Amino acid sequence: MPTTANARGPGSRLYAGFGISGPVTPLLLAAALGVPWLPGEFWTHVGTEVLIFGLFAMSFNLLYGYMGQISFGHAAFFGVGAYATAMLFTALKGADGQIGVAQFLLSLLVGPPVAALAALVIGFFCVRLTGIYFAILSLAFGELLFYIVFSWYSFTKGDDGIQGLLPPPFFQDSTNFYFFTLAIVAAAAAVMWRITESPFGYALRTLRDNQRRAGFLGTNVRAHMLANFVIAGTFAGVAGALWGPFSRSVSPGLLGWGESGIAVFMTLIGGAGSFVGPMLGSVIYTMLQAVVKMYTVYWPLTIGTIILLIVLFAPGGILGTIDKRIQAMRARKP
Amino acid sequence: MPEISLAALAAQLFTGLVLGMIFVLLAIGLSLIFGVMNILNFAHATLWLVSGYVTFSIFTFLSQQFGASPWLLVPAIAGAVALMSAFGYALERLLIRHTYDRELPEQLLLTFALVLILGDAIKLIWGLENRRINLGVRPVEMLDTLVNPYQFVIIGTGFAVAAGLWYFLHRTRFGKIVRAAVYSRSMVSALGIRIPMIYAMVFALGVGLAALAGGVFLPLLPMALGVDLDIIVQCFAVVVIGGFGSMLGTFVASIIVGIVYSFSILFWPDGALAMIFLIVIAVLIVRPWGLFGTELRS
DSSP states (O other): OOOOOOTTSSSOHHHHHHTTHHHHHHHHHHHHHHGGGSSSHHHHHHHHHHHHHHHHHHHHHHHHTTTOOOOSOTHHHHHHHHHHHHHHHHHHSOTTSOOOHHHHHHHHHHHHHHHHHHHHHHHHHHTTOOHHHHHHHHHHHHHHHHHHHHHOHHHHOGGGOBOOOOOOHHHHSHHHHHHHHHHHHHHHHHHHHHHHTSHHHHHHHHHHHOHHHHHHTTOOHHHHHHHHHHHHHHHHHHHHHHHHHHHTOBOGGGGSHHHHHHHHHHHHHHOTTSTTHHHHHHHHHHHHHHHHHHHOSOHHHHHHHHHHHHHHHOTTHHHHHHHHHHHHHHHHOO | OOOOOHHHHHHHHHHHHHHHHHHHHHHHHHHHHHHHHOOOOTTHHHHHHHHHHHHHHHHHHHHHHHOOOGGGHHHHHHHHHHHHHHHHHHHHHHTGGGGTTSOHHHHHHHHHHHHHHHHHHHHHHHOSOOBOOOOOOOOEEETTEEEOTHHHHHHHHHHHHHHHHHHHHHHSHHHHHHHHHHHOHHHHHHTTOOHHHHHHHHHHHHHHHHHHHHHHHTTTSOBOTTHHHHHHHHHHHHHHHHOTTOHHHHHHHHHHHHHHHHHHHHHOGGGHHHHHHHHHHHHHHHOTTOSSOOGGGO
């Protein structure tokens, strides 16, 4: 979980101030800025996917890392955001399949609020429960939304999905779209960081560690959890909104529990205890997937084995394990 | 709405009962594992799927050796149950026991990883083709509809297993220990009973039941990659509706879900699966501990 700064110990002040996220964030940002200079369009494409899923996983970690509840239905908000954007996109685009820049941006803007609304309704019920019940209720709501999108053919086109989400010419260039995504994701991450470091964010950590005590201290537990649930859903909606124009299509699978599982995987690989952990998890997961899929169809086997090893041998994820080492080193030195 | 005869309703009820049996066999194991070990086993339906393929392979092998006969399904199922129970035992000893003192998400992740690994293992060993067995049983006419008599075998198996489990849990020493472990692990442990062995046995038993389900349903339900992902969330639904750790609740909920599902298909085909999750949501909101569960472990 987020580390408390140890001012006495050696090491960079960046680490002392921001925990392990301090030194890792500039590295990730530098790497992100360098991606388009890699040879070939392929890595720019993968980079965009890393960013979108990284944002999705970071929004999931608001629930898991900061609030201590695991949601297996978080993809519902990613999917709802993606569908809201895709539907408005389809309505606004011309008969020739082209869409203006203003209309394109407008359709992106509609995803997050619709996802927030869905999160408000679902969260209202979910925050009444904790632990395994929270996990299953969120799973049930996610599956419910999945089946609604899957079956309601006249409204959502069912399992055909929605195709032909071709952004305006400027955004069709993969480098331009990459930087556009990077800007949005960076801005979203900055807002999330601000939220997690606010008194509200610390109230969430308190009720994560001891819900009853947080209640006694005067924290309105359910209201805080619901607010956080809506915030997490909104940012998942931002990621979802970007997904449609990026992949040029949306499908009901985006709402399914397998998709929710991806956010959980990324978070656990990178480390739930640090703010940028899920983004690092997305870097590893998405790039590994891109490489492994070039050679074999057995991607699930690969990622399953990795998850197994991480759960057994590196429970805090990559950043959590490194962080623990640094803490131990600092404790040894006077 | 189309005119629906009484016979059609009866047929639908019967289909629902048959469908409910798959949940009886799967969800009781899931519920037992959760009740005793506090582990939510995402891989339960995947182990069921593996068992189906194993049963198929044994059945095919026996058919080649002794000539085709529907009765060969019995030794094939017995073999698969034995193999899969042993596999379940090994799985608990080698992997799952390392997560008992971990947090819930990590336990979920471990079994989730098993779903992915076993799913691909099936692809590696048996390929992409669906597998099913054709027993060549003639349908019989009942109440103006044709009924596959094999469905009676399934219903019989479901009830027999439920009764057997009840006897095991209430009338045998080991069963009583298992039930005691559901209530208080530390107390059972304090009485000098080796909890780790109980865990491994219960996990093996749950996987064995899943293997039985895999084999019994093989003539009706083709084994196909990815089916496990749908079945497992429906099993979770059943366990939640019945109440975590409650065998009776799971049994009743299985039949309810089976019948609701088969009637939804008749009246509102698109919403059949959504219907089940609506029930789950309603139950979790009103009675999070389920129809028959106690508030003990919330």
